[in-house]
Amino acid sequence: MAIAFKNIEKHYAVYARPQDRLWEWVTGRQRHRVHVALAGIDFEVRPGETFGLIGENGAGKSTLLKIAAGTIRPTRGEVMRQGRVAALLELGAGFHPEESGQDNIRFMAALHGLEGEALEDFAARATEFSELSAETLQRPVKTYSSGMFMRLAFAAATAIEPEVLIVDEALSVGDLHFQKKSLNRILELRGRGATVLFCSHNLYQVRSLCQRAAWIHGGRIEAIGHTEDVVTAYEAHERRRYAHLRTDAPDAAVAPTQTAAAPPAHASVPVKIMRVGIETADGINPAQVDSFQDLTLEIEVESYGDAPFHVGFAIVRPDKDNVFGSSTQFLGSRPPMRGVGQHRVRVRFPRLPLLSGEYLWSVYTLDDSGLQVLDMAELIQPFTVLNQKHREFGLVWLEHEWLQVQ
Numbered sequence: 001m002a003i004a005f006k007n008i009e010k011h012y013a014v015y016a017r018p019q020d021r022l023w024e025w026v027t028g029r030q031r032h033r034v035h036v037a038l039a040g041i042d043f044e045v046r047p048g049e050t051f052g053l054i055g056e057n058g059a060g061k062s063t064l065l066k067i068a069a070g071t072i073r074p075t076r077g078e079v080m081r082q083g084r085v086a087a088l089l090e091l092g093a094g095f096h097p098e099e100s101g102q103d104n105i106r107f108m109a110a111l112h113g114l115e116g117e118a119l120e121d122f123a124a125r126a127t128e129f130s131e132l133s134a135e136t137l138q139r140p141v142k143t144y145s146s147g148m149f150m151r152l153a154f155a156a157a158t159a160i161e162p163e164v165l166i167v168d169e170a171l172s173v174g175d176l177h178f179q180k181k182s183l184n185r186i187l188e189l190r191g192r193g194a195t196v197l198f199c200s201h202n203l204y205q206v207r208s209l210c211q212r213a214a215w216i217h218g219g220r221i222e223a224i225g226h227t228e229d230v231v232t233a234y235e236a237h238e239r240r241r242y243a244h245l246r247t248d249a250p251d252a253a254v255a256p257t258q259t260a261a262a263p264p265a266h267a268s269v270p271v272k273i274m275r276v277g278i279e280t281a282d283g284i285n286p287a288q289v290d291s292f293q294d295l296t297l298e299i300e301v302e303s304y305g306d307a308p309f310h311v312g313f314a315i316v317r318p319d320k321d322n323v324f325g326s327s328t329q330f331l332g333s334r335p336p337m338r339g340v341g342q343h344r345v346r347v348r349f350p351r352l353p354l355l356s357g358e359y360l361w362s363v364y365t366l367d368d369s370g371l372q373v374l375d376m377a378e379l380i381q382p383f384t385v386l387n388q389k390h391r392e393f394g395l396v397w398l399e400h401e402w403l404q405v406q
Ligand SMILES: Nc1ncnc2c1ncn2[C@@H]1O[C@H](COP(=O)(O)OP(=O)(O)OP(=O)(O)O)[C@@H](O)[C@H]1O
Pocket: 012, 013, 014, 035, 037, 055, 056, 057, 058, 059, 060, 061, 062, 063, 064
């Protein structure tokens, strides 16, 4: 094992008012209630494995990562670690706000027991990876933006060549360039045999990166095992949780639109989805498509840089179940797309095998690893499929032969 959790429990004392803590201390009478953040956590992360933690907000993922990293202690149970551990927890943890970036890097190195040449080497590698200017590195870290902070934290955490890397949602912070660089660094460490334990709300990323995963729900393990099984179970739970919202506001999920949803305004999107459309013999973007009609999906994207990228799509049902998805990444030997300017992807579905029902599209642009989503337009372009010519029913037509009818 690389990390073993043995029957972990974590309780937090919760005070209704801040002064209750003082009163409790003065009077010796309990004035808090106990919040059980984790209970019955008992599993191992194997050496060389990339293990994902998923779950709703407040489920206990970060608490478990902090216990794994040793920054907080469990109330009961114990955690065992093997190898050099680096942790990237909430922003700011482990840093001295008044000290400069440079001094914080050195402090980190000292924490790992490095001195002399090894310390200088660590500092040089962390500084280079952070891409922060000399001027920035001389400033107290309390003046850093969250992106700068992330760069420093990631650079310092991974400069020791960790054997075990614990990461809390880090990949969602910072600019896209650094997110990608961090992701590559994680992949590189993983390639060298490092164990990675991380939590993420990005299920796509968990699916792509992790061999196994655990779904934490209300502080307990709801499911653990192969990533696909665990993520699918979690998605089903999420669908049930949001089902009532969709019936309350059905239009929100299926708003008809000819163009892709605008990308998040705060992100600089390197490859933006500009248009998504379908074409059949009946014309462009018909609201209704017949089963077994030829259908062509057309996606237009615009790339603002020269970085290679992929385009992916999925046919989705209104309850968010994916019927079929694919990506240019799956085209085998073909290299990723690249080049500044407009690009177009056309996918033909000969004799569309969907049967009657409502369907939508989700479209993505992804980096060349296929792991980082650059832009997405989900649940757009609703269309109705009508199966008028055949009596078979269901979601899709499955090729079949009646071998015997006696
Ligand atoms: N220091 C603390 N004192 C009291 N309660 C805490 C403390 N830290 C966490 N909690 C509570 O413990 C529970 C688990 O929190 P945690 O941050 O581990 O959840 P999470 O799964 O990481 O959530 P998110 O996805 O929102 O980051 C929550 O109910 C949270 O409010």
